[in-house]
Amino acid sequence: MFDSTAEELPFLFAKAVQSLSNNPVEPVIVEDASAQQVTMEEVDLSKIPVPTLALKDDGPYFSNCVIIAKDPDTGVRNTSVHRLMVTGKNRLGLLMDVGRHLRDYYERAEAKGQSLEITINNGAHPAYYVAAITPSAAAPIDVDELGVASYLLGEPAKLCKSKTVDVEGIAEAQMIMEAEILPYVREPEGPFGEVSGYYATREDRWVVNIKSITMQKNPVIHMLHPGKEVWNSVGLGAEANLFQTISKQVKGLKKVYLSHGGSHYHAILQIDPPRNGMAKNAILAAFAVFPALQMVTAVNSDVNLYDAEDVERAMVTRCRPDKDIIIVPDCFGHELNPATDDGVGAKMGFDCTYPVPKSDRYEKVAFKEVDLNDYDIEY
Template structure:
């Protein structure tokens, strides 16, 4: 019985009663995305009647924190340590000769437009886009593997644009070298993976220098089973659903975008490299994986960022927890709880958090009695523990995130930190509680 990738995930989600099934015929152009967005991309929905296609589509898989925790057999309280441990102690993969992904191999008459139910999400999107594709690229010289979620604009039956953003310096350098030598780069796009695979993909290659497949094995607690692709020298998960094999073509670019992005705005339009698809592998009755822009990828990225911010703060203050918020695009806003021991701890946390990542724009520091996942509780701290003249820190003209519209407009970002911690040894800030009944099971009463 398989225990990896999408089908295992769907079985587990079904047992946990997370999944909805849509039997109504749904148009992949706009309508399907509207259904996913209605549930804030937090509910996994299996569409088994996509207009024009026989293939099922799953969307909204990894848009909820609780889904990540349940799928990874972890909890809010220990998920950071689980991620840090996997990065520090990667495990070997298991190479197998064959797997379900090789049940069907298409080498002739390839037409991804007819084969795959690829949605168009927003009014001004330049085309339909593969949004959950895991791009795997092998460096022709070092044989090192680069792996990350990318979006792919559909240009023709066999040609897709590959977005290479400024947040991927390692991959950009690889593309630059291939153009200088006029040499294609072998690559594969994987669809139909599990939560651990998505989490592993979000760690920084340039920062950690790790094989992300080995990080997956550590997160999963068992070796990732991989097989070699049919036409390129790249290993992919044996139990994934669909793999597109081919090459990134040197010195050939196509204008990519516009595309409805992370914060609900359209991203920049620019020429980007293209991939020529040579082979398609897929399982019997494959399920197409879709992520409505761009909750799932960025939530997983936010979980990695929480671990990184937490680690950077450990040598500065007694940090309790870090929430890189969904409302801030899982990268722009951080709410951090600390066990305050000195009057300067709040300000020190602000400086360390802002310095840990150029993407973080606003941070709020609270005491450990505040629930950083409850906006009501955080607002309570802001309302009752902050005096702007003393507790707000503003740093002007910093580097910011290319995914944030005002930064793109200005080219720089002002950063802000709010110290919403209470003064030490001041009893007037003690919160009123109901002894023994702060957390009651209300079902016992009705």
């Protein structure tokens, strides 16, 4: 385990991801897993207190389960998080976004007429959640992301063999659902209050059949309310990857922040480019690194990128709309963003950096620090 400041945390996660290529630690299989202390005699999701989160959600949802699957061709494990709507005693509706490794696994299994076996793990250690949200660009499809959990735990991730599927579960989870995603079956799923802050539409989507449920003796079901919890986790996974990748292409990058107001669709780059035009290069590089981005704002290092007022002030005093706004039409982004058509839409960048070299007109007003204890004041 590690101690880290909030600012250092994305880079701790980046080190964990780098361990996948430098020195990956394989998970271990353990006996007598606490997640298998109790087996539900008959699968019945109505006996599990799954909440309906937002007012117009169509039903109860698991919003914070770690799904483990195996590549149908290579057997490599994939770990990811997806929303799961309870639609029956042993049935769930599932969303799989384009570009996610789980969907790639499923489509190849379905092409063979096979279901894709999975385990759905609820209430796992946060290290497993971090592994599950590792960006696909940082963890290739042929890499087991559970090595990220091992790095953060300081020991091998602990898994347990399942009773009904050939995919392992997380040994210390609160609950494990052994399941399969059915081939050629689609059923209505949604609406659901998504991370975008809007409701995802109701459409025919993928269907999960639950084969077995095991749990700890007194399980505590974990949920994640879409909002800042998701924005924080996406930012932690993406900020360091954006920083490291853009820094290789453009000099002067200081920090990267995915703002709460922008969900995970807006990145703010703090950069002092050595030449004019380089901030725009950094903006375009950010779109390439993290396709979900809809907007990127570049500011200088004298701007606090965590302070929305300071960023806005840079936008209105350093961005010349006729020269410093970049619009890239018809790009693939994120399907859940309502500003897109099935994920395709325009992206916009704001170059809010001052021209190089910096002129006196961009010197920010400063004030003397005053300590009242240095003065004799009568009250």
